[in-house]
Amino acid sequence: MLETSLRLCSIKKTKMLIEFSNVSKRYPEGHEALRDISFVIEKGEMVFLAGHSGAGKSTLLRLVTLIEHATRGQVIVNGQNLGRLKRRKIPYFRRQIGMVFQDHKLLHNLSVFDNVALPLIVSGFHPRDLRRRVHAALDKVGLLNRDRAKPITLSGGEQQRVGIARAVVNRPSLLVADEPTGNLDAGLSDEIFDLFHDFNYHGVTVLVATHDLRHIERLGKRSLTLSDGRMVLQANTAA
Amino acid sequence: MLVWLTRHLQTLVGALGDLSRSPFSSILSISVIAIALALPGGLFAALENINKFTSEFEHGAKISLFLAPQVSVKQATELQQSIQQHASIKLVELITPDQAMEEFKSRSGLQNALNSLTSNPLPVVLLAYPKDEIARSAEKLARLIDELGKLKQVELSQFDLEWIKRLTALLELVTRAVWIIAFILGLGVFLVIGNTIRLAITNRQEEIRIIKLIGGTDAFVRRSFLYSGMLQGLLGGLLALLIIFLLFSFISAPTSSLSSMYGIAFSLDPLHFLPSLLLVSSGALIGWLSARVTVGVYLRQFEPGK
Ligand SMILES: Nc1ncnc2c1ncn2[C@@H]1O[C@H](COP(=O)(O)OP(=O)(O)O)[C@@H](O)[C@H]1O
Numbered sequence: 402m403l404e405t406s407l408r409l410c411s412i413k414k415t416k417m418l419i420e421f422s423n424v425s426k427r428y429p430e431g432h433e434a435l436r437d438i439s440f441v442i443e444k445g446e447m448v449f450l451a452g453h454s455g456a457g458k459s460t461l462l463r464l465v466t467l468i469e470h471a472t473r474g475q476v477i478v479n480g481q482n483l484g485r486l487k488r489r490k491i492p493y494f495r496r497q498i499g500m501v502f503q504d505h506k507l508l509h510n511l512s513v514f515d516n517v518a519l520p521l522i523v524s525g526f527h528p529r530d531l532r533r534r535v536h537a538a539l540d541k542v543g544l545l546n547r548d549r550a551k552p553i554t555l556s557g558g559e560q561q562r563v564g565i566a567r568a569v570v571n572r573p574s575l576l577v578a579d580e581p582t583g584n585l586d587a588g589l590s591d592e593i594f595d596l597f598h599d600f601n602y603h604g605v606t607v608l609v610a611t612h613d614l615r616h617i618e619r620l621g622k623r624s625l626t627l628s629d630g631r632m633v634l635q636a637n638t639a640a
Numbered sequence: 641m642l643v644w645l646t647r648h649l650q651t652l653v654g655a656l657g658d659l660s661r662s663p664f665s666s667i668l669s670i671s672v673i674a675i676a677l678a679l680p681g682g683l684f685a686a687l688e689n690i691n692k693f694t695s696e697f698e699h700g701a702k703i704s705l706f707l708a709p710q711v712s713v714k715q716a717t718e719l720q721q722s723i724q725q726h727a728s729i730k731l732v733e734l735i736t737p738d739q740a741m742e743e744f745k746s747r748s749g750l751q752n753a754l755n756s757l758t759s760n761p762l763p764v765v766l767l768a769y770p771k772d773e774i775a776r777s778a779e780k781l782a783r784l785i786d787e788l789g790k791l792k793q794v795e796l797s798q799f800d801l802e803w804i805k806r807l808t809a810l811l812e813l814v815t816r817a818v819w820i821i822a823f824i825l826g827l828g829v830f831l832v833i834g835n836t837i838r839l840a841i842t843n844r845q846e847e848i849r850i851i852k853l854i855g856g857t858d859a860f861v862r863r864s865f866l867y868s869g870m871l872q873g874l875l876g877g878l879l880a881l882l883i884i885f886l887l888f889s890f891i892s893a894p895t896s897s898l899s900s901m902y903g904i905a906f907s908l909d910p911l912h913f914l915p916s917l918l919l920v921s922s923g924a925l926i927g928w929l930s931a932r933v934t935v936g937v938y939l940r941q942f943e944p945g946k
């Protein structure tokens with residue numbers, strides 16, 4: 402009996418991808434952006450992060466991707482305690498995560514192809530397989546024919562899809578997106594969220610911050626809601 | 641290996657591209673670097689030429705060894721042969737008392753007075769010509785004169801070109817001064833390149849941030865800046881060589897005609913291959929080091945916030 406519960410416990414542990422325990426974040430300016438946050442996201446889940454503007458969504462994602470360190474509490478991602486991660490290990494940690502940003506963060510002096518290839522290049526991927534991988538990622542977001550274009554010549558929705566291709570080209574186990582459709586109209590937003598849904602269907606854990614409740618209802622996934630830095634609701638809207 | 645090589649080549653080409661993207665400021669900073677490198681480089685080349693010029697005299701540098709009166713010509717010949725074996729000696733000539741007397745008579749105008757002497761009071765004299773590398777160093781020369789003077793058959797050893805010794809000592813001082821200038825200007829080059837790298841980092845802040853977000857290591861980010869710093873130093877060094885070469889060819893013709901008026905066959909040498917290589921590679925090395933330090937300092941701002 403004890404043995405089985407122990408085994409269950411260890412299985413449960415390996416299934417955990419993100420774990421926040423009593424996490425707070427205070428910016429150097431003194432503003433407390435997150436207060437005493439605790440939650441767990443398991444492997445293969447798709448989770449929405451909701452809340453008003455300024456609620457702390459971006460801050461939470463910055464802690465997950467180690468753009469910021471937590472002030473208090475413990476953040477564990479992919480089995481790694483981020484508070485203890487050595488500085489020079491950070492790049493290797495980030496390669497396990499695909500990141501999508503509201504403002505795309507594309508390099509405008511590079512072509513679409515090179516932008517998507519960048520995560521492979523920085524991780525020393527063999528050039529022989531690079532082309533195939535980049536094309537596969539571009540194909541998935543429907544932009545295979547625009548690989549030579551400069552990002553600036555693409556529409557906002559297309560640029561965001563380039564950003565998504567770049568985020569998944571490394572085949573990360575976790576995809577993190579911060580208001581990826583903030584600047585897009587409803588139709589384009591739906592396409593982007595459907596893409597995330599599809600990646601999740603194929604086994605990628607997805608964590609998306611959005612203040613657009615429509616998508617949460619439409620896709621019927623779990624959501625975490627922040628308000629003024631506190632977790633106010635952990636809801637499962639699974640249909 | 642091939643992957644590694646192509647990646648470095650790509651970065652190098654990329655760094656070239658960066659330089660050509662802002663041609664005006666690149667040319668400006670490369671020119672400043674070139675001038676800073678050309679000054680000590682040119683001074684070293686000038687020193688080389690002065691050394692070459694004085695060594696024209698040093699070829700004639702000789703140590704006169706006046707032997708003790710009881711030493712016979714036969715013993716002196718043996719001594720001549722043994723000194724000839726000395727590692728620092730090029731050639732030893734022997735002047736017998738008779739030869740010396742003849743010369744003395746013809747030169748001094750005391751012919752009649754000397755003719756009345758019944759015996760020849762002059763000793764045997766050995767003229768020892770040191771090898772060039774010895775003659776060039778005041779210290780080694782002094783040691784050699786001292787060593788030869790200590791031989792028991794030698795009563796007095798004397799070196800004629802005292803002023804060469806002084807000049808050599810002065811040149812040593814000047815050489816050190818030029819090293820100090822070289823060091824200070826090298827530091828200047830370091831700072832100039834550091835500043836362009838700092839500007840480049842500021843201009844490419846967003847790019848660096850993105851590269852770090854998608855898992856680029858510090859080494860990856862650093863690489864293109866290291867190449868850019870190295871390239872600036874390298875191009876500055878090449879331009880410095882060109883400046884030195886032009887300056888030298890500008891004053892080469894008057895120098896030759898001036899020295900030919902004094903009956904000396906002397907022509908200016910520009911920097912030789914090895915010093916040229918040294919100049920260019922120290923430019924590249926300073927550039928690399930400067931970029932390394934600057935990037936090290938400025939990459940800290942991209943660390944996770946506490
Ligand atoms: N870099 C920062 N420095 C200081 N305060 C910040 C910083 N980023 C965000 N904040 C503050 O933290 C709070 C949460 O911000 P954020 O996480 O961006 O919220 P959201 O993404 O939900 O709009 C806000 O009050 C914001 O002003």
Ligand SMILES: [Mg+2]
Binds near residue numbers: 458580
């Ligand atoms: Mg935000």
